[in-house]
Amino acid sequence: MKKVFKIIGYSFLGLLLMAGGFCAYVAAVGVPSYDPPTIPEVTVEKTPVRVARGEVIAQIQCMECHANNENRVTGKFLGEVPAIFGKLYSKNITQDNEKGIGKWTDGEIMYFLRTGLRRDGSYAPVMPQYPNMADEDLKSVVAWLRSDRFPVQASKEEGPESELSLVSKLLTHTLMKPLPYSPKLVALPDSNDPIALGRYTADAIGDCYSCHSGDLIDQDKVNPEKTKGYYGGGIEMLGDGGKPIATANLTFDEQTGIAKKYTKEQFIRMVQTGARPNGTLLRRPMSPRPMLSDRELGAIYEYLKTVPKIHNDIAKKNAELQSKEAPAEKATAGR
Ligand code: HEC
Numbered sequence: 001m002k003k004v005f006k007i008i009g010y011s012f013l014g015l016l017l018m019a020g021g022f023c024a025y026v027a028a029v030g031v032p033s034y035d036p037p038t039i040p041e042v043t044v045e046k047t048p049v050r051v052a053r054g055e056v057i058a059q060i061q062c063m064e065c066h067a068n069n070e071n072r073v074t075g076k077f078l079g080e081v082p083a084i085f086g087k088l089y090s091k092n093i094t095q096d097n098e099k100g101i102g103k104w105t106d107g108e109i110m111y112f113l114r115t116g117l118r119r120d121g122s123y124a125p126v127m128p129q130y131p132n133m134a135d136e137d138l139k140s141v142v143a144w145l146r147s148d149r150f151p152v153q154a155s156k157e158e159g160p161e162s163e164l165s166l167v168s169k170l171l172t173h174t175l176m177k178p179l180p181y182s183p184k185l186v187a188l189p190d191s192n193d194p195i196a197l198g199r200y201t202a203d204a205i206g207d208c209y210s211c212h213s214g215d216l217i218d219q220d221k222v223n224p225e226k227t228k229g230y231y232g233g234g235i236e237m238l239g240d241g242g243k244p245i246a247t248a249n250l251t252f253d254e255q256t257g258i259a260k261k262y263t264k265e266q267f268i269r270m271v272q273t274g275a276r277p278n279g280t281l282l283r284r285p286m287s288p289r290p291m292l293s294d295r296e297l298g299a300i301y302e303y304l305k306t307v308p309k310i311h312n313d314i315a316k317k318n319a320e321l322q323s324k325e326a327p328a329e330k331a332t333a334g335r
């Protein structure tokens, strides 16, 4: 018997040493880099229609993470990311040649937005990838980045470098990876098909599932609907004042989803204005999306009806998060 325990003990020790060795390795190498990719040459024609569409997409996506207090995309601290991932900062993506992305080619920007890889093979782990955004919409984003709009005008401002925690670094050796580049054209959805339009707007443009699913990291970016807990919500994030908050269940589950809570009309107004029909406000990091049209949001509502229902009681989860918070608050108040 004893011998068996010894063997188990030794192999456990061995595993620990191996895990420890891996951690030390990861701590030393940091985020892995890759072979410099072959990037297709693209020149985007910057039409006013594209700039306008690019601006809408930027307001939903890029501004949220890259805009400073003056509404310039010079980069900022990402405060809603839980501390175990480290201190994360986005980057200057203005037209400045040195601090911004003035020297990137159109093709390099598109390649990066699809895969997460820069031309030198370095990988940007926290920056979302957009494998399902239509080519036409990606071109619109590029047109906006190159336009004369205020947020993208050259600025020399530069934020601190991100400090990735060991957990984040470990993730870049396991779950967080660049996406493969597919040369296939990604087409816009058929705008007469509300389900297709809704799915595209929610998954490829709004990236709604990335917060409203079961896990912040373990997601299927290429096939979002295969993501664990797709639209079932419950991811713990940091809201205003660093208070923990769980993301909402957007499936049509009768008890815990939105089926009985909101009509289509109410859903549209709520997402556009950030206020629920009863007047309570949606809390950060959920931000209002006034740039999404009634048609697009109505289509998202129709699409959500088709998503497999998930029973996930978010009100209960939020109550638990609050009661976990409360003792800590008391302790600081008592000091
Ligand atoms: C969830 C937050 C988030 C969103 C949304 C986001 N970014 Fe980023 N982005 C980042 C972070 C963080 C980095 C820095 C990553 C790094 O250095 O590893 C970054 C880096 C970049 C870079 C590389 C800059 C450089 O100098 O290396 C570009 C280009 C970029 N983002 C463009 C965009 C565009 C365009 C959009 C909108 C379509 C966008 N980002 C949306 C967080 C975000």
Ligand code: HEC
Binding pocket: 202, 206, 207, 208, 209, 210, 211, 212, 237, 245, 246, 247, 248, 249, 250, 258, 261, 267, 270, 271, 276, 281, 282, 283, 284, 285, 286, 287, 289, 300
């Ligand atoms: C950065 C993360 C994030 C993203 C991206 C996001 N949400 Fe949310 N959303 C949240 C959080 C957190 C809540 C909970 C807010 C609260 O409880 O006050 C929420 C709440 C909601 C609610 C309220 C549901 C209810 O039961 O009251 C709706 C509707 C919603 N989001 C729709 C969307 C749509 C549509 C998109 C994409 C366009 C989206 N969200 C993108 C984080 C996010």
